[in-house]
Amino acid sequence: MKEGDISENKVLQAGDVLVINEARSISVVGEVNSPATFRSGESVRVLQVLANAQGFTQKADLAEARVYSPDGTMRPVDIEALWEKGDQSQNIELFPGDILVIPEKKPETVLLAGAIEQPRLLDIAGIEERDILRIVTLSGPTKMADLRRVTIYRQENPITVDVKAMMDEGQLADNIDVEPGDIVMVPEKETLYVLGAVGVQGKFPWEPDLTALDVVARSGGLSETANTEEVHILRPDPEAKKWQHIVVSIGDYKKGIPPDEAILEPADIVYVPPKKPKKSLMEQLRDLLWIGATMRLFR
Numbered sequence: 001m002k003e004g005d006i007s008e009n010k011v012l013q014a015g016d017v018l019v020i021n022e023a024r025s026i027s028v029v030g031e032v033n034s035p036a037t038f039r040s041g042e043s044v045r046v047l048q049v050l051a052n053a054q055g056f057t058q059k060a061d062l063a064e065a066r067v068y069s070p071d072g073t074m075r076p077v078d079i080e081a082l083w084e085k086g087d088q089s090q091n092i093e094l095f096p097g098d099i100l101v102i103p104e105k106k107p108e109t110v111l112l113a114g115a116i117e118q119p120r121l122l123d124i125a126g127i128e129e130r131d132i133l134r135i136v137t138l139s140g141p142t143k144m145a146d147l148r149r150v151t152i153y154r155q156e157n158p159i160t161v162d163v164k165a166m167m168d169e170g171q172l173a174d175n176i177d178v179e180p181g182d183i184v185m186v187p188e189k190e191t192l193y194v195l196g197a198v199g200v201q202g203k204f205p206w207e208p209d210l211t212a213l214d215v216v217a218r219s220g221g222l223s224e225t226a227n228t229e230e231v232h233i234l235r236p237d238p239e240a241k242k243w244q245h246i247v248v249s250i251g252d253y254k255k256g257i258p259p260d261e262a263i264l265e266p267a268d269i270v271y272v273p274p275k276k277p278k279k280s281l282m283e284q285l286r287d288l289l290w291i292g293a294t295m296r297l298f299r
Contacts, residue, residue, distance in 0.1 A: 019068045019099050026094045028053045030102035031060035043093040046077060049100055058126065061105040070097035108180035110135070113293035115145035115188040124178065131175045133166045136186060146189045149236035149267045151243065152176075153183040153289060156282045162238040174241060183289050185298075187236065187267035193298065194219045195288045196272035197226035202297040206266045213250045213259040215270055225274045228252055232281065233262060234269040 001008045012018065026038040032053035038044055056062065062080035069075070075092065079102065082090035094100060108125040112118065117140030124130045132152065141147060147164035165171040178184060187193075190206045192215065199220020212231050216222060233246040250272075251259035264270070269285070277284055292298055 017066070017068065017101055017103075019101075022097075024096045026096060026098050026100075028100040028102070030065075030100075031057045031104050032102055033057060041096055043095045045093060046079065046082065046091050046100065049094060050079070056102055059104045060102050062102065065100065065102045067092070067094060068099045068101060069095070110178050110180065111183045111290060111293055112139045112186075113183060113289060114186035114298050115142045115191075116140055116186050117142060119293055119296065119299065124180065130177050132161055132178055132184070133163060133172070133175045135178050135184060136163050137167075139184075139186075141186055142188070144188045144191075146187045146191075146267055148238050149187050151185045151187075151236045152178065153185065153282075153286055154179065154181070156280070158234075158243050158282075160236040160238050160240070160242055165238075183286060183293070185289065188298075190266055192264055192266060192268045192270065193292075194270045194272075195285070195292065197223040197274055198272050199223070201288070201292060206264065206268075210264045211259065212248055212262055212264065212270050215264065216250055216272060222272065226272050227275045228272075230273060232269075232271040232273065233264065234271060234285070235265060236267050 022037065024039065024041055026040070026044055026049065027036070028049045029035045032050070033056065034054040036049065036052040038049070038052070050056065062083060063078050065077045065079045067075040067077055077092055078087070078090045081087040105125055107123045109121045109123050111121055132150065136147070136150060147167070148162050150161050150163045152159045152161070159176065161174045161176065162171070166175055188203060191203050192206045193203050194215050195201050198216055201219070204215055204218055212233060222228065228251065229249045231248050231250050233248060235244040235246065237244050246262060248260035248262045249257070251257045271285060273284060
């Protein structure tokens with residue numbers, strides 16, 4: 001590059017490690033308390049390097065440490081196994097020119113949404129007690145929060161828990177831990193939610209005898225891509241500890257097809273999917289919940 005060869009000016013991407021080796025030196029960088037360099041022609045062990053670097057920070061991802069060598073090779077080293085379990089096989093030799101890189105832990109985020117004071121992405125990496133009761137309590141549920149129907153959207157298996165019973169009656173059997181990637185939805189009392197191929201997504205007041213067609217009409221009608229034959233009603237069920245999944249048709253008056261008269265309940269999510277979805281139902285719903293929470297559609 002100094003000679004004008006622009007082809008060597010590589011594009012860096014997130015997660016890349018740029019290593020500039022120092023001849024005859026061994027270095028440790030990243031999430032250590034004091035980055036250190038050994039200017040020696042001899043090899044040293046990982047533990048000796050860490051001692052000189054005064055240990056590692058709380059953000060260190062010890063299981064993902066890497067050793068980069070001058071010849072372009074990379075060796076993984078599991079410092080977590082070495083440090084916590086005494087696995088001496090991970091106390092490998094470092095040679096002149098090597099650089100030990102200890103990266104920062106990736107965020108372990110949980111999305112908090114719905115009737116809470118602080119809807120946000122919460123990094124639970126440094127939180128030891130991450131049970132749903134503490135997470136919801138710390139997020140500040142509003143006065144209108146329906147704590148009986150708190151739902152944790154996790155992969156393909158949503159879990160509904162009764163946080164109110166935990167608070168009022170000490171029923172902690174269902175006080176499960178949240179996990180990275182979870183979406184915690186605290187619904188609002190006397191409210192339901194409409195998502196998908198409709199005019200306006202968000203929350204709407206619940207009323208007795210309300211149907212899926214009623215709330216679709218109130219949300220501004222359907223988009224051109226809407227699948228009216230498979231509208232999903234997703235209903236938190238704290239007694240069953242999961243959700244009920246009801247599929248209805250909202251009909252087509254142009255073709256003389258009447259709608260199904262499915263009566264909605266508070267906290268229901270009415271999801272109108274596109275005609276040709278490219279993802280599973282749960283993947284679609286998770287995407288919309290993320291978007292809805294970040295755009296404050298549920299506040």
